[in-house]
Amino acid sequence: MKRRWPAAAAAALVLVLATGQPATAAAPITTAIYTADPAALVAGDTLYVYTGHDEAPAGGANFVMRDWHVFTSPDAATFTDQGAKLSISNFSWAGADAWAGEVERGADGRYYWYVPVNGNGAGWMDIGVAVGDSPLGPFTDAKGGPLISDSTPNSSPLNIDPTVFTDDDGQVYLYWGSYYGLRAARLNPGMTSINGSVITPSGVTNFWEAPWMFKRAGVYYLAYAANDSGCAAPGYACVRYATASNPLGPWTHRGVVLDQVSSTTNHPAIIEFKGEWYMVYHNAAAPGGGNFRRSVTLDKLYWNTDGTMRKVVQTGGSGGGQPPAGTNLALTATASTSYVSPWETLAAVNDGYVPTSSADRGHGAYGNWNHQGTEWLEYRWPSARTVGRVATYWFDDDQGIDLPASCQVQYWNGSAYVNVPGQSACGVSPHTYNVTTFTPVSTTRLRLNITSRTGFSTGVLEWMALPAAASTSNG
Ligand code: FUB
Numbered sequence: 001m002k003r004r005w006p007a008a009a010a011a012a013l014v015l016v017l018a019t020g021q022p023a024t025a026a027a028p029i030t031t032a033i034y035t036a037d038p039a040a041l042v043a044g045d046t047l048y049v050y051t052g053h054d055e056a057p058a059g060g061a062n063f064v065m066r067d068w069h070v071f072t073s074p075d076a077a078t079f080t081d082q083g084a085k086l087s088i089s090n091f092s093w094a095g096a097d098a099w100a101g102e103v104e105r106g107a108d109g110r111y112y113w114y115v116p117v118n119g120n121g122a123g124w125m126d127i128g129v130a131v132g133d134s135p136l137g138p139f140t141d142a143k144g145g146p147l148i149s150d151s152t153p154n155s156s157p158l159n160i161d162p163t164v165f166t167d168d169d170g171q172v173y174l175y176w177g178s179y180y181g182l183r184a185a186r187l188n189p190g191m192t193s194i195n196g197s198v199i200t201p202s203g204v205t206n207f208w209e210a211p212w213m214f215k216r217a218g219v220y221y222l223a224y225a226a227n228d229s230g231c232a233a234p235g236y237a238c239v240r241y242a243t244a245s246n247p248l249g250p251w252t253h254r255g256v257v258l259d260q261v262s263s264t265t266n267h268p269a270i271i272e273f274k275g276e277w278y279m280v281y282h283n284a285a286a287p288g289g290g291n292f293r294r295s296v297t298l299d300k301l302y303w304n305t306d307g308t309m310r311k312v313v314q315t316g317g318s319g320g321g322q323p324p325a326g327t328n329l330a331l332t333a334t335a336s337t338s339y340v341s342p343w344e345t346l347a348a349v350n351d352g353y354v355p356t357s358s359a360d361r362g363h364g365a366y367g368n369w370n371h372q373g374t375e376w377l378e379y380r381w382p383s384a385r386t387v388g389r390v391a392t393y394w395f396d397d398d399q400g401i402d403l404p405a406s407c408q409v410q411y412w413n414g415s416a417y418v419n420v421p422g423q424s425a426c427g428v429s430p431h432t433y434n435v436t437t438f439t440p441v442s443t444t445r446l447r448l449n450i451t452s453r454t455g456f457s458t459g460v461l462e463w464m465a466l467p468a469a470a471s472t473s474n475g
Helices: 346-350
Strands: 022-024 034-043 046-054 065-073 078-087 102-105 111-118 125-132 163-166 172-176 183-187 194-199 209-216 219-226 238-244 252-258 269-273 276-283 295-301 334-337 374-394 406-412 417-419 434-451 459-466
Touching: 034 065, 034 102, 034 269, 034 276, 046 102, 046 269, 046 295, 102 163, 163 209, 172 209, 209 269, 252 276, 334 346, 346 459, 374 406, 434 459
Parallel strands: 034 295
Antiparallel strands: 022 078, 034 046, 046 065, 065 078, 102 111, 111 125, 163 172, 172 183, 183 194, 209 219, 219 238, 238 252, 269 276, 276 295, 334 374, 374 434, 374 459, 406 417, 406 434
């Protein structure tokens, strides 16, 4: 059975295009594979996006990540998967967990790829570094062992998510960490050892993981995933950022630049390419996506005149499915249910929100964990409405709540609930509005009976009630 996990564990915790064929961005940069944890680099006229590769099975409850891919783009709109250019097998001392890395060009003109891996040694995650002669490699282990591990003095509680930054004077800095433990150090010119001691930067409010460092107009910027209740639902992360006048801080928190996304984890890469700025990040919006089957996407990032960043508008997150046309009678109904989990939101089902995926809790979600079997949602109106269709956007949290086995629409005939006549199949597809039609009924109450799959509970993000004809209004 899929299970809920606490927020602190969440982050530590097909198919259209083949490798080598260009994909159009705006939605995921590819739907051929699941990708996560982007890092971006500009070299010449090309934008390189380095990603992790999620290989968890559908319904999987853990990361399965064995290699990293490189995507290239001439325009930040079309992306070509150049394939898996680095793998756990490139590090003889590592065994699993190809998590979030970043590539930096060294003073020697070579490209250094810093990655967190399970180093098979004491503790869990270490940071290794590979090197190649071009942004596409081929890459080989540059050190033969971890650059950062639990035995590094003052290392992070979880040594993951390196971000590497080269200042104008040529000094290179490494930032990394998770479990609220941000760390930083200078790198030696050889790029494969640290110079001096590891510091704990100050002022990086609510840092959780996934730092991304860059500089603009003489100001240092550090974006990072935060998972506090001020910006994200329990178990989810947003991206906050801080600025400083020195690469090692102290930092001043500036706010949220990316709201929570449809995956629990969030991971920024911010870069200027051909005169435009971009936020590259991941979500769960690809078909069949989830918290362990993420997809990288990007959106434009805009600046205020005072050097602060405007919050990014997420345009590529749609997993498919626009609401069907017609007056949504649910908006004026009173919702009730046989059961809603105390931490979920019944009001989510008729607030008119358009979810980006079945994992999108942007406006909350109705869920009935840990009930199994049949539960119901009900709409009531003060006077009769004529209803001929419903459209249901199912909630699937990739944990205890799954898509249902089946559903049945009923209406109140004046003395009892009965099945609506002539009902079409009640769809149970993820990431879209499942439209069910029936012979129109005039009623003051409508009910959706939802039957769970064995071992799971069910949930709903939106349940629309519609007239039979799209143009009819019965408000
Ligand atoms: O992909 C595995 C981990 O999840 C990354 O290292 C974190 O940044 C989070 O995205």
